[in-house]
Amino acid sequence: MELSTEVQMDLHRRMVRIRLFEEAAGRLAEAAKLPGFLHLYVGEEAVASGVCTALNDDDHITSTHRGHGHLVAKGGDFNRMMAELMGKSTGYCKGKGGSMHISDLSLGMLGANGIVGAGSPIAVGAAFANKYRGRGQVAVAFFGDGATNIGAFHEAANMACALHLPIVFACENNEYGEFTPRDKTMAITDIVDRAAGYGMPGVIVDGMDVVAVHEAATEAVARARRGDGPSLIEAKTYRFYNHHGIRNLGLSYRPDEEVAEWKRRDPIFSYEGHLIEAGTASAEQIEAVWEELRTDIEAAITFAEESPVPTPDQVLADVYTLRSAS
């Protein structure tokens, strides 16, 4: 697949946006400026970026507890994201959802999710609605390797195939379900082996290679859009930080050498090498992207810090939709 310069630079830009947002969030957490839990997406940027560049604005995605990257890749606004992480009223969820429930329905992003595997049945519902309306929209369910062990995933995958829905199951296999390695929790090596059991095709891609992810996603999305049903993509990837928080080395459950090995395959830096080598972008152009986005993220932090906290009436607001407001 020959990608235009525009698409190639878009892939890069989305990954850098995710990296900068997550690194900033990590620093803020370290400084005790973020309440609650923080699951960082650093290391997995190629997956969300490669998939979301294959989607239209009105396509839908469901996400996970590690969800910031998906929202950024779908076009999420730094200011509102950072404000949400700080629990401010200007956040995406008015400070009532936080990191684990960050969402933007206007971008088709149906929410990060604190329950492992729970997004997939919801993506099935979005895919059903898309087929029902017949406007050619598709849905993508992002989930991790661990989520394929929970019943909700099985029900969703089976139902999507039984109803022949326009959906892509995008598995981010980072080899660990929280703090336990994959080989302790399942007897297979490749998640993609499960696809055949539901009657859908599946492919394995290098989740550190944004072009490979993009190409696989483009094919899967096209398949869904033309009415040929669900498929599964297994992206082999790795989170550079701990399950939550910002530690990366000296963790009891995964060896430092393994972390170092995966970091050598950093999806952004390796892609930048490729862009320069192919003459698609100069080192200066790439640095300019980082500089521009660093400015954006600093502005977002300032915006969030200066934003007001929610007013007390917000405890009871938004529990129900009122008839008059509909």
Added chain:
Amino acid sequence: MSSSVNEPSRPTEGRKLGYVMAFNEAVRQSMEADADVFCAGEDIGAFGGVFGTFGGLQKIFGPDRVVDTPISEQAIVGLGIGAAATGLRPIVDLMFMDFICVAMDQIVNQAAKLKYMFGGTAKLPLTITTTGGAGLSAAAQHSQSLEAILCHIPGLKVVYPSNAYDMKGLMRACILEDNPTVMVKHKRLLGTTSIVPEDLYEIPLGKAAIVREGTSVTVVAYGRMVAEAVAAAEQLAADGIECEIVDPRTLQPFDTETVVNSVRKTNRAVVVHEAVRFGGLGAEIAAQIQEEAFDYLDAPVGRVGAPFSPVPFSPTLESLYVPDAASISAGIRAVVARPLVGA
């Protein structure tokens, strides 16, 4: 607010229709009125649902709008959530109320909270229909009354009609709701009939009905227990005990005002439900009555409910287990007979 909806006055003559067909008619007419309404669930298509609740609908609307699903309660509710969040108005069916337990994450952690967690940006016009209650010797996994669990969850609404007229109007209201709503049918009411208007009408959620007026004691009952309470009231009337029976119809939001106004008049109250007494909705209703009308009470609020055991299978045991007119009468007599202190 739903309170802005005016309930039509209940007709005293006209066509009689069964509880099941009142449900079916509300669904059919709502699907005719709005192309965004669809149904999904186990065996609801060609088969028409195990109790015939969706009978004939697939023939009218086709398999894309009346969808047979796998036996996958989590995915059925998830299907409804995803479709509702992206603009449709789904009705998803969980065959038996016991099966909500299988779908609890999607109901409690997802549907109920989505709007709130997303800062109000999501609208979830989702109706979950199910069939609860004992009385068919269906044993402990097909007979439960789990409504108190649902009423405990902010974000859900819970409706439990006691007759065919309320069924049609409340089901219409559920479909028009922009919030996740659980509509519970009682399996022993399926064959009961009442006068039901042919046109669509809406009974506002959160509005109780006074089923029988009386001055001696307020009896709060819902679902199948309404008919049993009415039978009990007829027996008690012979002894000069006049029961005022209040059917909340919607359990969440609960119409505390109507109940409390009645208690202020009668000064005594008994709450009746088929669910086990401990932690049942009766505990909440009794607490609200004492909070709002303590000075009007001449006796502690009585509770009639099932004992603290699973629902037994044997018809002999099951009939002992489920409250009926006789046990409700006994519960009411105990509250009415209590003398005033110092009297």
